[in-house]
Amino acid sequence: xxxxxxxxxxxxxxxxxxxxxxxxxxxxxxxxxxxYVQYPNQGLQLLLKYTTGxxxxxxxxxxxxxxxxxxTSFHLTKPSAHMxxxxxxxxxxxxxxxxxxxxxxxxxxxLAVQP
Amino acid sequence: EAGVxxxxxxxxxxxxxxxxxxxxxxxxHTSVYWYQQALGLGLxxxxxxxxxxxxxxxxxxxRFSGRQFPNYSSELNVNALELEDSALYLCASSLTxxxxxxxxxxxxxxRLSIL
Numbered sequence: 001x002x003x004x005x006x007x008x009x010x011x012x013x014x015x016x017x018x019x020x021x022x023x024x025x026x027x028x029x030x031x032x033x034x035x036y037v038q039y040p041n042q043g044l045q046l047l048l049k050y051t052t053g054x055x056x057x058x059x060x061x062x063x064x065x066x067x068x069x070x071x072t073s074f075h076l077t078k079p080s081a082h083m084x085x086x087x088x089x090x091x092x093x094x095x096x097x098x099x100x101x102x103x104x105x106x107x108x109x110x111l112a113v114q115p
Numbered sequence: 116e117a118g119v120x121x122x123x124x125x126x127x128x129x130x131x132x133x134x135x136x137x138x139x140x141x142x143x144h145t146s147v148y149w150y151q152q153a154l155g156l157g158l159x160x161x162x163x164x165x166x167x168x169x170x171x172x173x174x175x176x177x178r179f180s181g182r183q184f185p186n187y188s189s190e191l192n193v194n195a196l197e198l199e200d201s202a203l204y205l206c207a208s209s210l211t212x213x214x215x216x217x218x219x220x221x222x223x224x225x226r227l228s229i230l
Contacts, residue, residue, distance in 0.1 A: 032216045043119070043205055043221035051216070090158065094216040100171045101146065101209070102160035103219060 002027045002095045004074075006106035014114050019063075019078040021109045023091030026072065032094040033074045034103065035065055039087045047089075050074060061085070086113045117142065119222035121206050127228045128196050136191040136225045140208030147189040148209070148219055149181060153202035161204075164189055165211065193227070201229045 007022040025031055032051050036044040048059025055067040065076045074091060091106040120139045128134050140147050149161040160173040164183035172179075178194040187208075193200055203226050207219035 034218065036221070041223075043121075043223040044207075046218055046220060049218050101163050101165075101216065102148070102171060102173065103150075103158075104160070105158040107157050
């Protein structure tokens with residue numbers, strides 16, 4: 001079964017520091033991968049997606065992620081954290097094959113940004 | 116462009132009652148998805164509707180049901196409510212599900228509390 005694993009349920013960085021949120025996927029075929037952000041009391045907002053093609057994907061708010069097949073990873077990065085980046089981040093995979101369109105989510109990483 | 120809208124924002128029910136949650140997709144989107152975000156259980160796929168038909172359902176009991184209307188809006192019904200149904204219910208929409216694995220765009224959710 002396809003799945004995603006997010007390492008680190010809580011990550012804390014200082015304002016201006018690099019943000020690195022880890023996501024590893026399990027899939028025997030090239031997956032479609034997504035990163036979503038959830039601010040308190042809100043729904044999920046799509047940050048970026050990887051389908052096919054270029055392995056470095058740029059998203060909104062200065063975030064980007066790199067698909068590495070050899071490492072089965074899709075880590076999310078941002079060069080310089082802002083206070084407004086404090087939120088929960090979810091990695092998700094869209095399974096390949098079968099008549100399903102569901103997303104399978106990781107358990108989420110809560111990002112705290114310290115002044 | 117209006118995003119995915121859900122109503123009500125909050126819903127308080129007691130055990131055994133029935134709850135109805137509503138969702139309007141982004142204009143032009145024909146697929147609607149429902150997810151449950153319960154404390155400690157993460158984001159779980161519930162149902163997928165496309166062109167008025169239920170296409171796929173997650174591992175939830177039959178008392179979770181729904182429908183999609185001709186205008187592509189959707190209802191989620193939960194019968195015989197149990198305490199563990201307390202959760203944030205998120206609706207998402209995407210372009211036609213015939214092209215699988217389209218990015219899904221989420222609403223802000225309905226917070227269902229069971230007393």
